[in-house]
Amino acid sequence: MASWIEIKEDSDFSLRNLPYGVFSTDGPKPPRIGIAIGDHVLDMSVLAADGVFDDIGFDVKTITGETTLNSYAAQGKDVHSKVRKRLQDLLEKETKLGSLLRDNQGRRARALVPMNSVKMHLPMAIGDYTDFFIGLHHAVICADVIKPGAKIEQLCPCFYNLPVAYNGRASSVVVSGTPFHRPRGQVPVENGQIVSGPCRKLDFEVEFACFIGKGNAFGQEIKVDQAEEHIFGFVLMNDWSARDIQFYEAPMMGPFNGKSFCTSVSPWVVPLDALEPFRTLPSETPMKRLLADYLTGKKTKSAYNIPIKATLEANSERYDIATCNTNNVIFSFPQMLAHHTRGGCPLRPGDLVATGTLSGPTKAESGCFFEQTRGGKEPYELKALKMGKGSVQRGFLEDNDTVEFRAQVSLGDGLGNVGFGVCGGKVLPAL
Incomplete structure (x- = not known):
């Protein structure tokens, strides 16, 4: 090679x-x-x-x-x-x-x-974008932050049995390197009043996503064992999130303005064949699952073992945020597509389908500040990548922060790496 x-x-x-x-x-x-x-x-x-x-x-x-x-x-x-x-x-x-x-x-x-x-x-014209919520550790930690002591199955009873998702906004998906302005919206303040203004709790989310190649006809479901025939390739994704806007509006109907302002993807689409050697099992769950037949495939190694490193650049210095992994999921992409189309939903070439945040069990593996800072209550210390350059603290993202994701895997035989390039974006002040 x-x-x-x-x-x-x-x-x-x-x-x-x-x-x-x-x-x-x-x-x-x-x-x-x-x-x-x-x-x-x-x-x-x-x-x-x-x-x-x-x-x-x-x-x-x-x-x-x-x-x-x-x-x-x-x-x-x-x-x-x-x-x-x-x-x-x-x-x-x-x-x-x-x-x-x-x-x-x-x-x-x-x-x-x-x-x-x-x-x-942007590599593909995106007609639709679906963001799943299948990261085990992200779900468990977020449940405890939102309602201390709660279990994810109390907040979302079906979490372990089917891949939960919401339909996102395709028009605000941008290619890596595209800056965006801090979003504005309605946010609650401490005295119980509601104000309309710039987001105060802007966050990143480390995600992995696929682009659909061959679609399916209206009314026809994609079988889990044939789902990979419909996947063109994979990208890194940052699902930027306005947490204060998101959590004020989401309880009734799910994410809306808190998620619709920007989503960044890496520019290179890595084909399935390139990732074949890096297959692994999805994460095990802590409780018994009730999986329907249409979610049970023959291929067990249906996830991928790919570490994703997140860094922050501020004041001309780069800091380490976290290292996540694409194997921190309890469902695979074939299961996501099988569930997505179970009711006859047609997928089309260029549709974007993402995993949700890929956090691991430790703070150093948490794929967003919401987890690392317990909702912004405990600022997180980020260490500079260069020795002797100190550290910075973040509760959430500040104006002019740049966040970048990188991922690279190799078989260790000296014959080359498989990587995605950079998935990055810079936060500009609100308009």
């Missing part, structure tokens, strides 16, 4: 990965589809226009004539796997297809774009 393209040892983008994204460069060309490889972006439209994929058997216009990944994602997992294999054959050091790219200087110059010269865009 070594490539003739130089790939740094710490790169997210080895031949094992080959994630999809949408990028643009200076000039008249519109945004187009690319593959991340080392410090370069491989322009898929160049390869498709030159006939590199003609024998694979799919509509290459989904690559050459599109500014999002939706149409290509809808081609299905079989096509994606064949394209991935072709790309690996093109990029491997010892390859029979080297003449198509490595040895073709003209095509090589047109197809390989330095990553530091591109602008990344």
Whole structure:
């Protein structure tokens, strides 16, 4: 799996990965589809226009004539796997297809774009966005913060038996690096009065999400054992949350303005095939579960073991927030899709489906300030990543704070990493 393209040892983008994204460069060309490889972006439209994929058997216009990944994602997992294999054959050091790219200087110059010269865009046009609540430790800790001594099954009786979710706001999902203004809304104050103004308890949430590739027809459910055929790939996600707005409005009908102002995703969509070696079991639950047949699949290792590191940048210094993991869930993505479509709900290419916060059992593994600070009552000390640079305290996010998530996994054999790039965003003052 070594490539003739130089790939740094710490790169997210080895031949094992080959994630999809949408990028643009200076000039008249519109945004187009690319593959991340080392410090370069491989322009898929160049390869498709030159006939590199003609024998694979799919509509290459989904690559050459599109500014999002939706149409290509809808081609299905079989096509994606064949394209991935072709790309690996093109990029491997010892390859029979080297003449198509490595040895073709003209095509090589047109197809390989330095990553530091591109602008990344939202990879898919998102029609719908669903955020689940399947993190065991997040649920348990939040239940105790909201009502000390309470169990999650008292606040949400069905939590262990089905994947709970709410439908989010797709129009405010943005690509990593997009700043946003502190939201405004109605918030309660200590004297029992209600004020309308800037959020005072702005938070982040470490999440993992998938983009839907092939959809399902209206009224037709997706079976749990076929659900992975409908997943195009995965991204890191920050479900920014206005806690004071959220908890004032949510008890009757669930999240609304407290969640609708911004959601950030990483720009590179990592395919299922790249994550295959990192499968694991979902978390065990502390009590007996009553799972319906439609949620019981044949594949037991249906979650992933991927650590996600969250950092905060303030006053030109970076601080460690937490390290979470994608295996801190009690349901898998196939179970989420099976439940999502059980009543006949149609999913479409580009729909975004997320896990909810991926906290672990300790404070250092908590994926939001709400947990770490017990709802803002106990400010949390963040240590600088550089030795000797001190620390800062946070109850919730302050203006001009930047939060970034990173995740990278490897088999440890020296043949490259699988990573997602950065999922980040900066908090600007309220308008």
